[in-house]
Amino acid sequence: NRSSDLPEKPVKRSPVTGLAAITPTVKMVVIKGGKYQPFYGENGILEEVDDFLLDERPVTNAEFLEFVKVNPQWKRSNVKSVFADDTYLKDWQDDETLPKDADPNAAVTFVSWYAAKAYAKSAGKRLPTLDEWEYVAMADEEVPNAREKPTYSSHLVNLYNQKNRQLHPVKESAPNYWGVYNMFDLVWEWTEDFNSIMTTSDSRTAEFDDKGLFCAAAATTTTDVLNYASYMRYAFRASL
Secondary structure (H helix, E strand, O other): OEOOOOOOOOOOOOOOOOOOOOOOOOOEEEEOOEEEOOOOOOOOOOOOEEEEEEEEOOOEEHHHHHHHOOHHHHHOOOOOOOOOOOOOOOOOOOOOEEOOOOOOOOEEOOOOOHHHHHHHOOOOHHHHHHHHHHHHHOOOOOOOOOOOOOOOOOOHHHHHHHOHHHHHHHHOOOOOOOOOOOOOOOOOOOOOOOOOOOOOOOOOOOOOOOOOOOOOOOOOHHHOOOOOOHHHHHHHHHOO
C-alpha cells in the first residue's frame, strides 16, 4: 500500500482514537488532476480527478514493522478478526520479526485493507482513491496517459506475471511520468474505495471475510476491453 494527501501541518497524534502517530519517511509527489476514462462504467463517461499528493513508493517492511511496534493492536497476534483474516502478515516469523531473508526495503505484503487505512492515518494521510490510483496508473515513463500505446498493456501484464516480484526492494525500477515508483512491478495495492464499484455487504457483522466485501464486476460494463492489465486489476479486487 501507499498513502495520499499529507496535511498542511505535521500532526503529532493520529486522528484515530488509540492510534499512535508515526513519522512519514517517504517523499510525496504532486499529481496534477485531470479527466480519465475508467475501466468500469459506460463508454465515453470521463471521471474528474482533482490534484492530490501520493507517496512516491509503496510502504516497506521496515516501515510497517515500526508501525506495529508503536501500535501493538495491529500486531498479528493482537489484531481483531473483524479487521484482518488469518493471512494477515502470515509470512512474518512473529509479531516483530520480518519474514526470513526478507529485505527491509521491500514492499510489505499480506496487509489487510483496515491495516492499510490505519497505517495511512497514523502517518496523517489516507489511502488513494480508486480513481486516483488508476489515473496515475495510466502513465508510463514519458507521458501521463500511455494507454493508447500498443505496448502499454502487454508490458504491464508481463510485469504482473513475474514470479516473486514482491521480494525486490522498492525504487529499483524507473519512476513513471509523475515520479511514482513501483505502480505495477512489486505488489497489488489497496485503495480507499476499492469496493466502490461493486455490490457490497457489511463486513462488520461477523468474522472478517474479504470475499464478503464485494462481488465481481460484469465484464460487459467495461469501457476498454483491449486493456487487459486494467481488467486484471479489477478482477483481482473482485476476487479478494
